[in-house]
Amino acid sequence: MSDSTTPEPESGETARTPVPRGARARERVLRAALGVLVDHGFSGFTMEAVADRARASKATIYRHWSSRADLLVAAVGLVPQPAAPPDTGELRADLIELSTAIEGLLARPSFAGLLAAFIDAAEREATLTRLHAEFSETRREPLRIVLTRARDRGELPDGTDLELAIDLLAAPAFYRRLITHRKFPPGYGVSVVDHVLTAIGYTGPR
Template identity: 45%
Template sequence: MSPPTDPRVRRTRAVVLETVLDLLAERGVAGTTVEAVAERSGVAKTTIYRHWDGQAALVLDAFAGVRRPPEDPDTGTLRGDLTALATGLAGAVSAGPAAGLWFALVDAAERDPRLGALHHREAELRHAVILRVVERGVGRGELPDGTDPAEVLDLLAGPIFYRRAATGATVDRRYAERLVDRVLRAYRT
């Protein structure tokens, strides 16, 4: 959809999408209904329905506005690359507008095929970067031949999501560095 040219429409859309992000972070997808968005934003439901065909479309549009695909770092070492990616992931699930969205999207993906497809696409984009980094590390001899890049991804990302989702603990650069060192040490033994 191309952006609206009328400044009032742009402002209204921005208010609605900001409200959707706030509600997603607070209540998850189930609590981010068109009615809740209308009530909180002050934008009439009819106006919302003029631009989006329902809750899933609102969530998809809001998520598209804040997602930032990870950059492919090339620091020259596997440790440096993985630390950059782990730190970026930790930041994405801990702070900023997308932090609450990750967990809301994972939850909603189980129930809504459109949100499930979005979650799958997002995961593939993010995973592709880490898989390339690991493959580069294997190519440089920093990991043994035959290392499964998907397994390294699981060992790196899993603890970050668990620590944030299950315990609410901070995931900072020091934690990311220790995690990367443990993963790399496991492959060197």
């Protein structure tokens, strides 16, 4: 007898493999979900499309995730977390290292495509809007940490607006890659860092 809250398999699903309970099988479905999101956008992100890609039963997927939003929330958990912020003892060097890492991520078509699709999904689904805000905040934190350290060392004025500085440092790379679809020229990140540091009153190491 089937659970009344779980959709019955549609025609053609009977030959698919139920999702085992192991971590490897769960990851297979979640990676399939990310692939569907990148290839088809949120409008094409359906449980059936994920089941097709994962070669799993749609009914079984529904037993693990009750909606496509729940499934996508779980899938985004596979995206690697940012590395620990650098601590060279000098703000400019720390920011250049972080800027290089951001450019490296955005230069990867798989990450850029996923991010663009995720932004679109967050505009359409309240649950994903909150998730995207948390996702973005996590990736702002390394910049916040190195800027705070620099202010405490006296490299920045006490009244520096750190949140605005984060916006100024991070936004150019995302704008260039996701809005204008242009590659990063040599030295781009260093130039951004130097312009922002000048604007916020950077005094150099003491």
